[in-house]
Amino acid sequence: MNQFTTFGIVETILSKLPWTLLLSLIAFVGGAFVAGLLTMFAILGGKIANVGVSVVISTVQSTPLLMLMFLCFFGLPLFQIEVSPLLAASAALVAFTAAYLTEAWRSALKAVHAGQWEAALSSGMRHDHVLLAIILPQAVRIAIPPTVGFLVQVVKATSLASIVGFMEITRVGTVLNNITFRPFLIFAIIGALYMALNLPISLAARHLERRFNFNR
Amino acid sequence: MSHNAPAIEFRKVCKWFGDFQALAGVDLKIGKGERVVICGPSGSGKSTMVRCINQLEQHQKGDILLNGATVTGNSAHVRSIRRRVGMVFQQFNLYPHMTALQNCVIAQRLVARRQRHEAEDIARAYLERVKIADKADRYPHQLSGGQQQRVAIARALCMQSEAILFDEPTSALDPEMIREVLDVMVGLAQDGLTMVCVTHEMGFARQVADAVVFMDHGRIVEVAAPAEFFKEQKTQRARDFLAQILH
Amino acid sequence: MFNFRDVFAYSSLILDGLAVSIVLCVIAGTLGFLLAILCAALKTTGPRPLSWIVTAYVETIRNTPFIVQLFFIYFGVGSLSWRMSPVFAATAALTLNVAAYFTEIIRGGLADGSRGVREAALSQGMTIVQTYLRIVLPPAIAKVDKTLVGQFVLVFLGSAVISQISVEDLTSAAQFIQTRTFRAFETYIVVTVLYMATGLVFSLLYAWLRPALFPWVRDSRQ
Numbered sequence: 001m002n003q004f005t006t007f008g009i010v011e012t013i014l015s016k017l018p019w020t021l022l023l024s025l026i027a028f029v030g031g032a033f034v035a036g037l038l039t040m041f042a043i044l045g046g047k048i049a050n051v052g053v054s055v056v057i058s059t060v061q062s063t064p065l066l067m068l069m070f071l072c073f074f075g076l077p078l079f080q081i082e083v084s085p086l087l088a089a090s091a092a093l094v095a096f097t098a099a100y101l102t103e104a105w106r107s108a109l110k111a112v113h114a115g116q117w118e119a120a121l122s123s124g125m126r127h128d129h130v131l132l133a134i135i136l137p138q139a140v141r142i143a144i145p146p147t148v149g150f151l152v153q154v155v156k157a158t159s160l161a162s163i164v165g166f167m168e169i170t171r172v173g174t175v176l177n178n179i180t181f182r183p184f185l186i187f188a189i190i191g192a193l194y195m196a197l198n199l200p201i202s203l204a205a206r207h208l209e210r211r212f213n214f215n216r
Numbered sequence: 217m218s219h220n221a222p223a224i225e226f227r228k229v230c231k232w233f234g235d236f237q238a239l240a241g242v243d244l245k246i247g248k249g250e251r252v253v254i255c256g257p258s259g260s261g262k263s264t265m266v267r268c269i270n271q272l273e274q275h276q277k278g279d280i281l282l283n284g285a286t287v288t289g290n291s292a293h294v295r296s297i298r299r300r301v302g303m304v305f306q307q308f309n310l311y312p313h314m315t316a317l318q319n320c321v322i323a324q325r326l327v328a329r330r331q332r333h334e335a336e337d338i339a340r341a342y343l344e345r346v347k348i349a350d351k352a353d354r355y356p357h358q359l360s361g362g363q364q365q366r367v368a369i370a371r372a373l374c375m376q377s378e379a380i381l382f383d384e385p386t387s388a389l390d391p392e393m394i395r396e397v398l399d400v401m402v403g404l405a406q407d408g409l410t411m412v413c414v415t416h417e418m419g420f421a422r423q424v425a426d427a428v429v430f431m432d433h434g435r436i437v438e439v440a441a442p443a444e445f446f447k448e449q450k451t452q453r454a455r456d457f458l459a460q461i462l463h
Numbered sequence: 464m465f466n467f468r469d470v471f472a473y474s475s476l477i478l479d480g481l482a483v484s485i486v487l488c489v490i491a492g493t494l495g496f497l498l499a500i501l502c503a504a505l506k507t508t509g510p511r512p513l514s515w516i517v518t519a520y521v522e523t524i525r526n527t528p529f530i531v532q533l534f535f536i537y538f539g540v541g542s543l544s545w546r547m548s549p550v551f552a553a554t555a556a557l558t559l560n561v562a563a564y565f566t567e568i569i570r571g572g573l574a575d576g577s578r579g580v581r582e583a584a585l586s587q588g589m590t591i592v593q594t595y596l597r598i599v600l601p602p603a604i605a606k607v608d609k610t611l612v613g614q615f616v617l618v619f620l621g622s623a624v625i626s627q628i629s630v631e632d633l634t635s636a637a638q639f640i641q642t643r644t645f646r647a648f649e650t651y652i653v654v655t656v657l658y659m660a661t662g663l664v665f666s667l668l669y670a671w672l673r674p675a676l677f678p679w680v681r682d683s684r685q
Contacts, residue, residue, distance in 0.1 A: 159528035183539040298587065303587075310580075
């Protein structure tokens, strides 16, 4: 095992890349799903629901993500839920993602001009039809750039799952470091992998933002 | 730097922005204490010409002399030139985070290296001069456009430079504020300060200018004393221009 | 079901950890702010190669996780150079991280409307450095100050990760207490509340300081 070549190190790190991707996917899809529910609840549930959602969002956002993971890891068992590192990390990342996306989506809905609501409602359309046919398409357009951009945050955030023991690329890096003592190479490779994943997303998000601002 | 050299002299000055030639061989002498008004249609190069004097724009050919010495050179030389030539801008460009007094003090401290109390005394004197001493502790956004421009003039005067350049100082002002700024400028002209002023205020030109320079397409088309210039223009282009701005 | 008493028995340890977290982040925030002022200048008006280097640095930091940056510096750079202390490595990593985000934020503040003011300062004979630091920068910072503070709070929350290279910060105190008391959930609740409260205190403290830092902004809101 001590005979790790550079190639062997790269191969071992790459073998854990699917877990980083899977965790990112779970966090993003799960977070988006929860955010969708929360946004609808905040918009349609009246003033108290809206304030409640705001409180939840700011609580999650002012909690260190690592604490969120620890709380899931040690807290969920209190509810008789058996917790694996994957489950704890997923739960925390879903909460983290949902909080951000809810905020982004809700403000996108609000950004659609109030005049649009009045115009559509005064033409006799039903409230829910206005939301679906008039407001939502415009809000989606506003929300896409920050949503894509947040994907970068999600991919980066999955690295914290290594601390609760989930074997993704950062975790395999610390393990390899203990075996091979070649930390410079190992963490450079891991950093480069994150770059390779995130830089295209960052650039795409910026491109979308520019295009959106231009069309506005 | 001879005693008889003109305050500012242009020698065959050319300037391009990419393919566009902004100045096409400008020749002009401005004597000490002279007041020169530069006018011309927009895009004629009049602002560029003035901005070349203190090297906010760099010309590519020809030479510009300040008291007989070239204005071009390394950054320290250019700074020493700028120290000797004040400038007033169309958009005032007051430092937004400083009060009127601080606006007048900062360059005195950093560039002229004056003591704080000395700089403040000078600043107050010039704010008094432009009749805005009572607003010394206001921030720019608390002042009207005309007040801001008067502070900007005081700021330039504080450096006690050899000449002051005015780049369309009243163009961004509401009509009712133009007068207060022009009054200050007329006062300065009567004090014998060398002034180069890009403006369309022909009343000001008539009242104080020693010479009117008319520019078009990067060239000086006419230079004449105002009485002469307003009585009879030598070129059709100047006639068209005057007809346009005087309606 | 819950028992916080065991956790509070370690309150002095918790407060020590909190102090370490706060001090390191404030140092990193200050150094990072200064570095960002330099980087923002280089990125906006610096010569080509330098502005490219700044761009590469900023993008690298923004697209990789902080924990990887921390490990790279502590283990990676540490293996090639002298053996650096965890506190030094953590401060360096936090500083480089903060500076990259601050650079982008400050650049945003510089982006619009400073050209005329810059020319005015230059026309008075100020140097490029004087013009940037004394004339252009302060209003730009005032425009984006709340974003900067928000980012600083985010970095403070993210600093929990430095416990992983055995810096004795707040999270590291929590991990120690948890192994002694077997009250993990309660411990992390307490520590989480402290992180939240400190983040809030940073924001409130800044709101209180702001009028003194940017008096001209305060005046515009009267």
